[in-house]
Amino acid sequence: MTIIYALIMFCILVMVHEGGHFIAAKSVGVKVNEFAVGMGPILLKKVKGETRYSIRLFPIGGFCAMEGEDDDSDDERSFGRKPLWAKAIIIVAGAFMNLLLAVVILACSIYYIGIPTTVIGEFSEISPAREAGLSVGDKIVAIEQYKIKDWNDITTAISSQTDDTVSITVERDNKALTYTMQLAAEEATGRKIVGITPDVSRSVGSAIVTGGKATWHMTVSMVDVIGQLVTGEVSAKELTGPIGITVAVSDSVKYGFIYVANLAALISLNLAIVNMLPFPALDGGRLVFLIIRKVTGRAITDEIEGRIHFVGIMLLFGLMIYVTWQDIGRFILK
Structure with missing residues (x-):
């Protein structure tokens, strides 16, 4: 049940993130080919308008596939043919939705507790x-x-x-x-x-304000930890991955719904911050390339950018494997 709870939480957080990209893309006129919940083979699908909505086998994420996002499309409504401001809104929207979700969850928790x-x-x-x-x-x-x-x-x-x-x-x-x-x-x-x-x-207004302040304090703490990771003050061994998150969910469930909600807010905020880091393959890295292309006049080709993002994905996979191995030793083999 703990694994199921963790998967449900993770899927909701990813859906919110990809939903941000989806809503922003639709609002600026970008064609969305598919919005998927989960990864891997398709279990259920429904085509509505120009978009295919699908549920896939593995509940470990999701995606929002936009026309011309990874290649040069001739479609006038493709991602690549939109102005810089529209592309930036689409890229930032995912992290913004995770940030907003964190504020909403904390505000609801604060209102419930008083x-x-x-x-x-x-x-x-x-x-x-x-x-x-x-x-x-x-x-x-x-x-x-x-x-x-x-x-x-x-x-x-x-x-x-x-x-x-x-x-x-x-x-x-x-x-x-x-x-x-x-x-x-x-x-x-x-x-x-x-x-x-x-x-x-119990006041809705006060709960929202307090939830916003709590989110800000959590953000400052997370950014500080990221800075310490970069400088070496905090070891990468302190990082945790899916196994550690599952253990945290298990501990939270024991203490009650409010603890689970606060953990969800923490993870959602973490997704927002990490995704906006200026690293290849992350939303922040894509935003950096948009700015570089605007300043240099497309000096970086789609092919070169794609290769750099691929290297970034491989590095992130390597980090995930390392963190998962650390979690196995910390929580399973201890």
């Missing part, structure tokens, strides 16, 4: 705050000298205390009240707590 507020929702079993006189519904506005704007401010202010006591100012019935209490230690981590949990709010 965004923690600065209002006290419940007290823990051991709660110095309750003993000191705080009540459910109190809005925390200050802790010692710290002004409180969100829940993270509360946890930061409490954990930074050097004394055994802390003063918390709350707003209750439009009045500011200050209480002093002893700090307790969380049993599992030893961190300082006062025994409160936040009330949560």
Whole structure:
């Protein structure tokens, strides 16, 4: 079942990516010969208009086959005969859809969980705050000298205390009240707590904004790791492939739907970023060749570009084999 879950997740993410190319191609007038889910022999197919839609045997990807994408077609609606801006939109659209999917998934997860507020929702079993006189519904506005704007401010202010006591100012019935209490230690981590949990709010707008911010932070982290791979600060042995992803899916399923959704957002964002790297055979590499051709006036022929992309594909296959071998030793033979 874990393998099935992983394949379903991967197929959905690839469909979204190729769907981005498909929608962009149709919108700028490029003829799409086939849109396929999966690879290998065709299981089901349906021709609608000028496009064949197919489901193929191996659920390991998919593709959007455009007229004149890999050769010089005389068709006026071929990819090669479109202006640079149209080609660029088609190439970038796949990664954009994966990026958008990551934001949507995270926003939905955040809406489902709720965004923690600065209002006290419940007290823990051991709660110095309750003993000191705080009540459910109190809005925390200050802790010692710290002004409180969100829940993270509360946890930061409490954990930074050097004394055994802390003063918390709350707003209750439009009045500011200050209480002093002893700090307790969380049993599992030893961190300082006062025994409160936040009330949560559910707002579509806030969830979208927070989902966008979370996606941005994940993007920065991924780009940083890619930079460390290039400089050698992070070893290629740390990379993981299909086997590692399957293991991650298995672990996520154990913890619940939200963890699976967040993993899907992470993988979708990873697909978006990796595909836009300026490497042959990737969307980013194709975009670089478009720009070079525009600047140099087609100094690079279709044949030369095709050969370079082929070398890029072989290198990517080699990397995939290496990563898969690492995963086998890490997860299967350990």
